[in-house]
Amino acid sequence: MKNYIYKIVFLFFLITSKSFALVTVDITRGNLDPLPVAISNFYFDINIDSNLKKKNIENKIPEIVQNNLTRSGLFFALDKKSFIQKPEVAHNKPRFEDWSFIKAQVLVTGKISLEKDERLKVEFKLWDVVSATELSALAFYTAPDNWRRVAHLISDKIYERLTGEKGYFDTRIIYVAETGPKVNRKKRLAVMDQDGFGVKYLTLGNEIVLTPRFSPTNQLVTYMSYYKNLPRVYLLNIETGLQDLVGDFPGMTFAPRFSSDGKKIIMSFAQEGNSDIYTMDIKTRVVEKLTDHPSIDTSPSYSPDGAQIAFNSDRSGFQQIYTMKSDGTNVKRISFGDGLYGTPVWSPRGDLIAFTKLYRNKFYIGVMRSDGSGERLLTENYYQEAPSWAPNGRVLIFYRETASDTAGRGGGAKLWSIDLTGYNERLILTETDASDPSWSGLLSAK
C-alpha cells in the first residue's frame, strides 16, 4: 500500500513537470483588416533606352499593382512619401527596420531591364518585413507595350502568395456599353481589363446585344443578339472577331452561358410560349434538351465540376432557383425565401450560387450555398442584377441602374463589384453606361 502511494506521488510529479513544459493557447481568431503593404517604386536598370524611360513605367507598374491590391479590400497600401529606402537599395536588400518602422508588414520591390532581344524584363520581389524574409521573387518577360499586363500578373502573384487564394487581376470583363437616349439606345459589346483600362468595342451597335458571357477557359464570348428580328444566341471569338450563330433553332434562344470546361453552351430555347433548357457542344454542334416542363425554365448555369446545373423556373408559380444533374434529372428547388429569385450563377469555387432577388420592389444581389442554405444578401438597391463571379469566387461584378427623375434624366447603368463580405462595394469606371458584365477566367491560366 505504501509502495502504491509512493508510485502515485512519483507519477504525479512526473506529469506535473511535463504539463509545466508547454502551455498551449488556441488562437482561433484574428483580424480581417487590410494588410498594410508597402509598394516601392520599381527602378530601371542602366541598359534601358530613353524611349522606355519616358513612359515612366517604373512608377506606373507599382501604381497598378497598388490599385489592384487596394481595390480587393484585403490590402492597405502605405503612402510612398513615408518610404525611407530608395527603390534600388530596397530591391537588393531591404533594411527591414525602415519598413517595419512605418508599420508595413510586407514590401514589394522591383526592377525593370531590357533583354537583348528587345523584350522587357520585369523583376519583382515580395518581402515579409516582420519576419525579415523574402517571400517570393519572380521575373516576367514581355513585349514592352505589354507592361500593363505584367502589372496585373504581379498583382495576382502577390495576392495569391499572401491570401492563399488565386488572384483575379489578370482578367478581362465583357459588358454591354450603352450610349444615346433612352428611346433609341445604342448597345455595343465592349471588353476591358478588370480595372477598366483598355476598352475595346467589339460590335458597331447596329443590332442590340444582350447578356454577353465570357468563356471561363478562353477568349470566346457568347451573347444574345437579333437575327431577322429574332433574338438568337451567338458565339464570338474576341481575338479573331469571328462571329457565329449557335445552333439552328426554329425560334428564340437566349440566356446563354458556357459550361465550366468551355466546351458547351447552355441556354434557353423558347417555343410557343414555353422555354426549356438546351445545351450545344461547340465543336460537334450536337444539341441536347435538358428540361421538359410547361413552365419557363431559363438562366442555366453549370457547377464548376460540370455535374450540376442551376437555373430558374416558375414551375412553383413564382420564379425560384432550382438545381438538377447535368443530364436533366433530379430537379430540386433550392430557394425558399420570400420574393422572386433569378439569374443563378454557380461560383467557380463551387460552394456558392449567386443570384438576383426581387423582394418588396427592391433588388438584391445575394449568395446561397449550392443546397440553398445560408442565403446571404450582399447589396440592396433600386435596380441591379446579373452577378458574375471573378475567377477566384470571391468577388462579384453586376450592374446597377439608378432611378431616373421625372424629366427622364439620370437612370444610367453602371458596373459595380462587391466581395463576399458585402462591405467592399466599388464602382468600376467605364467610358459609357454599362450593363450585363461578365468576368473572364484568368488570362494566364490558358
Add this chain to the structure above:
Amino acid sequence: MQKSLKISFIGHFVILFISSITLPFLMGKVQAPLVISVDLVQIGDRTNIPYAPKVLDGEKTDKKTKDRVVTNQAPPKIVPKEKPDAVPLPENIKQIKELLEKRQNPVKVENLDKQTSEFEKKEIFDPNKISALIDKSKKDNAEIEKKTSLEATQSQQKNVVVSKLTITQEDAIKAQIFKCWNIPIGLPYNENLTVKVRIKLNPDGSLISSEILDQSRMNAGGQTYYKILAESALRAVKLCNPLKVPPTEYEKWKEMQLNFDAKEMLRG
C-alpha cells in the same frame, strides 16, 4: 401510581443532572463563537500568498493526478476563479477539521467560510472590474484591456490556484495575438489547417524564439495553404513582441505553444 410518579421524577432528575455535567453548553466554560472569531483573524493572515498556492499547485496540475490524489486524501477542489471564497485553502481545512472535532458544530464552519469570503472581497472585486474594462476596451481601447487583464491575473493569483494559465491569463495573451494576426482569407475553411508555433519568452515578455512545430510540412510540396498560414502566424507572434505577460510565475509561460486555426473565422 405514587410509586411510578416517584420513579419518573427521580429518573428525570438523574437525566437532567447528568446532562448538566456532560453537555458542554451548560458548563459555560467553552465559548465557541469567541474562540472561532479569534481563530479567524489568524487564518485570514495565513491564507495570504505565498504558502497556499504552492501546496495546491502540485495537487491539481493534471487531471489524471488529481483524480488519483483525490482517492487518497482530502479533496483539493478546483477553485473556480469567480468564486475564490468557495474552497478553503489547505491550512484552513486542517484548522476547520480541528475545530470540527472539538466543537462538532458545522454552523461555525459556515461562519468561517463566510468570514473568509468577506476577507477576500477585495480580490473578488477585481474580476468584475476587469470584465467591465474589457467591455470598454472593445471600443478600440487596446491598451486598457491588456493592462487590466494583467492586473487581474496578478491579483487572482492570490486565490486562484492553477497549473496552466488561468483563463484570464490565457485570454490576455489571446487578445493580444488576435489583434496581431492578420488572417489570410483565401485559406480553405473545410480543411484541417492548424499551425502550431512554439514560442520562448523572456521574463519581460519579449520573444526569444518562435518556431513552427511541424517544420516538415512547411517545406513539403502541395502545402501552400499551410505555409501561408504558418507565415502569417509567425508574423503575428513577431508583431506582438513583446507580449504583455503575467508578472509572476515565469516558469509557467516562459515557453508556450500557440495553435493557430482560422477555420471558425473563415467559415464566417
